[in-house]
Amino acid sequence: MGRLTGGDPSLLxxxxxxxxxHALRGAVSPTLTDLTRTTGLSRPTVEGVTEGLIxxxxxxxxxxxxGGARRQGRPARxxxxxxxxxxxxxxxxxxxxxxALLSGLDGxxxxxxxxxxxxxxxxxxxxxxxxxxxxxxxxxxxxxxSSLRAVGVGSPxxxxxxxxxxxxxxxxxxxxxxLGERLRRSFRCPVLVENDANAAxxxxxxxxxxxxxxxxxxxxxxxxxxxxxxxxGRLHRGYGGAAGEIGALHLLGREVTPEKLLSTTDExxxxxxxxxxxxxxxxxxxxxxxxxxxxxxxxxxxxxxxxALVLALDPELVVVGGWAAGLDGVLDPLRDExxxxxxRPPRVALSLLGEAAVATGALRLALDHVEEQLFAVxxxxxxxx
Amino acid sequence: MGRLTGGDPSLLxxxxxxxxxHALRGAVSPTLTDLTRTTGLSRPTVEGVTEGLIxxxxxxxxxxxxGGARRQGRPARxxxxxxxxxxxxxxxxxxxxxxALLSGLDGxxxxxxxxxxxxxxxxxxxxxxxxxxxxxxxxxxxxxxSSLRAVGVGSPxxxxxxxxxxxxxxxxxxxxxxLGERLRRSFRCPVLVENDANAAxxxxxxxxxxxxxxxxxxxxxxxxxxxxxxxxGRLHRGYGGAAGEIGALHLLGREVTPEKLLSTTDExxxxxxxxxxxxxxxxxxxxxxxxxxxxxxxxxxxxxxxxALVLALDPELVVVGGWAAGLDGVLDPLRDExxxxxxRPPRVALSLLGEAAVATGALRLALDHVEEQLFAVxxxxxxxx
Numbered sequence: 001m002g003r004l005t006g007g008d009p010s011l012l013x014x015x016x017x018x019x020x021x022h023a024l025r026g027a028v029s030p031t032l033t034d035l036t037r038t039t040g041l042s043r044p045t046v047e048g049v050t051e052g053l054i055x056x057x058x059x060x061x062x063x064x065x066x067g068g069a070r071r072q073g074r075p076a077r078x079x080x081x082x083x084x085x086x087x088x089x090x091x092x093x094x095x096x097x098x099x100a101l102l103s104g105l106d107g108x109x110x111x112x113x114x115x116x117x118x119x120x121x122x123x124x125x126x127x128x129x130x131x132x133x134x135x136x137x138x139x140x141x142x143x144x145x146s147s148l149r150a151v152g153v154g155s156p157x158x159x160x161x162x163x164x165x166x167x168x169x170x171x172x173x174x175x176x177x178x179l180g181e182r183l184r185r186s187f188r189c190p191v192l193v194e195n196d197a198n199a200a201x202x203x204x205x206x207x208x209x210x211x212x213x214x215x216x217x218x219x220x221x222x223x224x225x226x227x228x229x230x231x232x233g234r235l236h237r238g239y240g241g242a243a244g245e246i247g248a249l250h251l252l253g254r255e256v257t258p259e260k261l262l263s264t265t266d267e268x269x270x271x272x273x274x275x276x277x278x279x280x281x282x283x284x285x286x287x288x289x290x291x292x293x294x295x296x297x298x299x300x301x302x303x304x305x306x307x308a309l310v311l312a313l314d315p316e317l318v319v320v321g322g323w324a325a326g327l328d329g330v331l332d333p334l335r336d337e338x339x340x341x342x343x344r345p346p347r348v349a350l351s352l353l354g355e356a357a358v359a360t361g362a363l364r365l366a367l368d369h370v371e372e373q374l375f376a377v378x379x380x381x382x383x384x385x
Numbered sequence: 386m387g388r389l390t391g392g393d394p395s396l397l398x399x400x401x402x403x404x405x406x407h408a409l410r411g412a413v414s415p416t417l418t419d420l421t422r423t424t425g426l427s428r429p430t431v432e433g434v435t436e437g438l439i440x441x442x443x444x445x446x447x448x449x450x451x452g453g454a455r456r457q458g459r460p461a462r463x464x465x466x467x468x469x470x471x472x473x474x475x476x477x478x479x480x481x482x483x484x485a486l487l488s489g490l491d492g493x494x495x496x497x498x499x500x501x502x503x504x505x506x507x508x509x510x511x512x513x514x515x516x517x518x519x520x521x522x523x524x525x526x527x528x529x530x531s532s533l534r535a536v537g538v539g540s541p542x543x544x545x546x547x548x549x550x551x552x553x554x555x556x557x558x559x560x561x562x563x564l565g566e567r568l569r570r571s572f573r574c575p576v577l578v579e580n581d582a583n584a585a586x587x588x589x590x591x592x593x594x595x596x597x598x599x600x601x602x603x604x605x606x607x608x609x610x611x612x613x614x615x616x617x618g619r620l621h622r623g624y625g626g627a628a629g630e631i632g633a634l635h636l637l638g639r640e641v642t643p644e645k646l647l648s649t650t651d652e653x654x655x656x657x658x659x660x661x662x663x664x665x666x667x668x669x670x671x672x673x674x675x676x677x678x679x680x681x682x683x684x685x686x687x688x689x690x691x692x693a694l695v696l697a698l699d700p701e702l703v704v705v706g707g708w709a710a711g712l713d714g715v716l717d718p719l720r721d722e723x724x725x726x727x728x729r730p731p732r733v734a735l736s737l738l739g740e741a742a743v744a745t746g747a748l749r750l751a752l753d754h755v756e757e758q759l760f761a762v763x764x765x766x767x768x769x770x
Contacts, residue, residue, distance in 0.1 A: 158728055167728050215624040227697075231621065238699020239600040240729040246696050311631050312612075312697035314623025343543055343552050344625040 013049075016041055018375045020049045021058065024081045025106065029062045031076040050079060057085050058105075058374070083108070086149035088370065089137075090363025091130060092196065093155045093179075095119045095170050098129050099359040100137045105149070105374075107367045111141030123173035131186055150369045151191045152362035154199030155179060156226070158242045163193035166241065192365050196220065197244060198235055199361030200351070201228030204319045206364045208352040213317040217244075217309050218351070221302055221322035221330075227309055236313075246305045264290040277323065299330055303337040310342050321351030398434075401426055403760045405434045406443065409466045410491065414447045416461040435464060442470050443490075443759070468493070471534035473755065474522075475748025476515060477581065478540045480504045480555050483514050484744040485522045490534070490759075492752045496526030508558035516571055535754045536576045537747035539584030540564060541611070543627045548578035551626065577750050581605065582629060583620055584746030585736070586613030589704045591749045593737040598702040602629075602694050603736070606687055606707035606715075612694055621698075631690045649675040662708065684715055688722040695727050706736030 016039075023038045024030065030038070035046045053059035062078045083106035090101040096119055102111035115133050117126055138145055157168025163180015180193045194202075201218035204210040210218075214233035220226045227244035229236045236243050260268045264283070269276045283291030306318060318338075320330060331348055339345040353360055401424075408423045409415065415423070420431045438444035447463045468491035475486040481504055487496035500518050502511055523530055542553025548565015565578045579587075586603035589595040595603070599618035605611045612629035614621045621628050645653045649668070654661045668676035691703060703723075705715060716733055724730040738745055 229697075231616065236616065236698075238729075239701040239731070240699055242696075242727070242729040243699035244697060245699070245728050308631075308693040309697045311627075312614075312629060312694045313621075314625055314628035314630070316624040342627070343630050344623075344627040346624070 016045055017049050017052065020046055021053055021081065022375055024050075024053070024059055024079060029078040029080045031078055033076065035079075054079075058082055081106070086370065087143050087147045088149060088363055088366040089134065089151040090359045090361070090366060091134065091151065091153045092199075092358040092362060093126060093130060093153060093171070094196070094358070095156065097355075098126070098133055099356070100130075100133050101356075101359045101363045102137050102141050102143060103363055103367070105367075105370065107363070109363075111137045111143070113137040113140070120172060123171070123177050126171065127182055130183070134186070146188065148187060148189045150189050150366035151183070151187050152199070152364070152366035152369075153179070153183060153191065153193045154196040154358035154362040155193060156196050158240070158245060159193050159195050160241060163191065165193075190369060192362075192369055194235075194362060194365055195226065195228065195237075195241065195244075196358045197226035198228035198237065199359075199365065200321055200353070200357035201230055201319070201361065202235060202364050203353050203357045203359075203361030204321075204351060205230055205233070207360065208357065209319045209349040210317055213315075213347075215314075215316040216319060217306070217313055217315045217317075217346075218319045218321060218357075219302070219306055219309070221320060225302070225305060225322070227305075229309070229313055229315065231313070244309065246309060264288075264294050281323070299333055302330065303334050306334060307337060307341050310338060310346055314344060315346050317347045317349060319349050319351055321354070321357055401430055402434050402437065405431055406438060406466070407760055409435075409438070409444055409464060414463040414465045416463055418461065420464075439464075443467055466491070471755065472528050472532045473748055473751040474519065474533060474536040475744045475746070475751060476519065476536065476538045477584075477743035477747060478511060478515060478538060478556070479581070479743070480541065482740075483511070483518055484741070485515075485518050486741075486744045486748045487522050487526050487528060488748055488752070490752075490755065492748070494748075496522045496528070498522045498525070505557060508556070508562050511556065512567055515568070519571070531573065533572060533574045535574050535751035536568070536572050537584070537749070537751035537754075538564070538568060538576060538578045539581040539743035539747040540578060541581050543625070543630060544578050544580050545626060548576065550578075575754060577747075577754055579620075579747060579750055580611065580613065580622075580626065580629075581743045582611035583613035583622065584744075584750065585706055585738070585742035586615055586704070586746065587620060587749050588738050588742045588746030589706075589736060590615055590618070592745065593742065594704045594734040595702055598700075598732075600699075600701040601704060602691070602698055602700045602702075602731075603704045603706060603742075604687070604691055604694070606705060610687070610690060610707070612690075614694070614698055614700065616698070629694065631694060649673075649679050666708070684718055687715065688719050691719060692722060692726050695723060695731055699729060700731050702732045702734060704734050704736055706739070706742055 019039045019041065020035055023035050027034060027038065032043060032046055032050065035050070036043045039046060050059060054061065058081065059079050060082050062080050083104035086105050088103050092099040096116060097114055098117050099114035100112065101109055103109050113133055113136055115129055117129050155165065155168070156170035157174055158166040159179070160166050163178070163183070165174050165177045165179050168174030168177070180191055183191045183193070197218060197220040200220055201216060204218055205216060210216045215231055217227055217229045225246060227246055229244055263269050264280060280291050280294050284295040310318060320334070331350065335345070335348050338348065351357055404424045404426065405420055408420050412419060412423065417428060417431055417435065420435070421428045424431060435444060439446065443466065444464050445467050447465050468489035471490045473488050477484040481501060482499055483502050484499035485497065486494055488494050498518055498521055500514055502514050540550065540553070541555035542559055543551040544564070545551050548563070548568070550559050550562045550564050553559030553562070565576055568576045568578070582603060582605040585605055586601060589603055590601060595601045600616055602612055602614045610631060612631055614629055648654050649665060665676050665679050669680040695703060705719070716735065720730070720733050723733065736742055
């Protein structure tokens with residue numbers, strides 16, 4: 001845990017650069033005096049660090065406007081963070097849809113796009129779709145591929161640290177796919193692959209239903225349900241990246257899979273046929289009793305899965321996405337059951353980002369990666385046994 | 386997340402003290418030269434820091450032995466960490482038993498004791514038992530109460546940060562009890578109250594079945610089962626301290642509580658009657674078919690609970706304690722089921738500490754608290770949205 005650090009000479013310099021850059025990003029074209037005040041650093045330090053950041057291309061001196069200040073002699077120099085100094089991509093690879101988001105170093109979205117894809121498409125075809133989509137998004141935004149600093153990718157399945165899909169039953173040919181390695185051929189920057197539910201959890205925390213909470217569980221309700229969780233604001237992946245893979249709970253005890261629960265006949269639905277699922281939900285809304293029973297069964301099961309997650313993790317907030325976001329009245333039974341069985345029932349909310357959640361989270365993960373290089377300096381001294 | 390830190394002038398001094406103290410504790414009466422080598426700090430720094438630690442009573446110069454070195458002029462000064470400079474207590478408060486462990490600042494056990502207590506004892510009676518036990522352990526070890534630096538306490542129930550028991554059905558009068566406040570009246574040092582399963586998880590990681598893993602789930606199998614988990618070596622308490630309170634899973638879906646599962650008649654066992662449980666286990670070992678069925682039902686349920694935890698958290702290792710530690714053949718069914726349902730089955734092991742787990746973990750938590758003051762210095766710069 002942690003590493004022992006003596007007096008690292010470069011440490012303070014790095015901390016100071018991070019502090020100044022952070023202050024620069026937070027203010028509107030501040031002067032050196034502004035930065036000295038907000039950072040608490042000495043003026044020579046701020047001046048030196050700022051020059052360094054200008055050389056690095058991360059900061060630029062702004063041109064003073066005509067008028068007022070001009071007349072009373074030379075105005076104070078002003079600076080701004082160059083969000084355009086680099087760009088980030090967030091990509092979702094789904095069973096029916098591929099989506100991409102483009103931003104500058106400040107995380108503001110400056111480009112987006114999506115493509116439908118067949119759930120039967122093989123891995124090569126799916127990845128070719130991704131390449132075409134990314135090329136199109138970059139072109140339309142007028143951003144050079146070489147300007148990309150990091151690419152985040154959200155995908156179904158259990159993803160290893162190197163981006164290899166350890167297990168991914170939702171997409172044909174996905175299990176064992178070296179997804180990270182395949183994608184890195186298209187980019188010169190780091191490519192970070194993350195489980196889709198994990199990415200969605202990060203997204204809801206960034207700009208969705210969970211901006212106020214650091215301890216959340218995001219449930220991606222679907223035929224192969226999954227969940228992502230943040231603990232203290234950090235993604236909890238688990239020892240092997242399999243945390244939250246609660247789909248298997250359906251098989252525990254009794255054999256109840258969503259495709260069986262949602263069937264209105266004696267035949268289970270096809271595990272990947274989301275259209276059939278949509279039909280059942282539609283029928284239920286129209287009052288069809290068999291469909292209503294099916295949806296009821298599905299909701300009961302979802303509640304059980306979520307309760308198991310909540311009992312294990314004790315989050316402050318549960319955000320429900322995927323199909324459930326489209327389900328009328330999934331929240332009330334969920335709240336009722338959780339308050340019955342959980343010693344501390346968490347708040348429950350629907351996803352605010354919906355379809356955009358996974359790509360948005362993938363973008364945030366790419367941004368985190370770059371910000372760690374730009375801003376984060378960490379030194380810890382801990383001694384344990 | 387994190388705080389912005391400029392150049393804190395005292396930071397380096399604190400880091401250096403921590404580094405030197407850590408090196409001192411790790412070596413056998415090192416010289417200043419030894420410390421300079423192991424810490425990478427300059428000799429004047431090491432000398433200054435060491436003098437400071439001697440003044441603080443944490444370090445002492447050792448008396449050189451007669452002989453060899455003596456003859457060739459003055460020998461180099463040697464120093465050692467004074468583990469006896471302070472003491473720590475680890476206390477378990479259980480439904481049938483109270484136990485206490487005493488150690489010096491190095492965590493080595495120098496005193497221990499335990500008392501039986503009736504499961505029907507009220508809170509006052511139980512706390513009086515604790516006071517008597519602690520007084521006895523201190524007296525027999527010849528340690529003054531004023532020498533205690535921290536006291537850790539493991540108790541059933543959901544425990545708030547201030548040591549108040551939010552919910553504790555296992556002990557009469559426990560729910561709502563200001564346990565931390567009550568205990569602090571007996572000590573002048575910090576008193577840290579922790580859920581018993583959480584404390585046991587910490588203990589198995591310190592000196593039990595989980596010393597090799599930082600991502601573990603400890604399952605305390607019993608009539609009101611609970612679990613504790615470490616993520617990256619740190620205790621995961623959950624947002625409200627309720628993480629791992631999987632007892633409620635028994636109520637989900639079907640009404641199966643351990644006291645019903647383990648009944649060999651149509652009448653459930655008394656929820657706190659562990660003797661009746663022991664009898665059922667004994668009968669099962671003797672081949673009684675109804676008892677064997679009952680134990681089988683219980684193991685199946687335990688497996689379901691553990692699987693839910695594993696799917697949610699994805700630990701590297703699951704350690705099973707409580708009754709299960711006494712159960713022949715709980716591991717094999719557990720391994721089988723986990724490998725069936727978990728995408729990444731964790732290793733499974735029995736508790737090595739058994740009855741001592743909770744008090745040992747409570748002691749470790751007290752030691753962590755003191756070490757954080759003695760050794761840990763942390764500074765983080767992170768910038769997030």
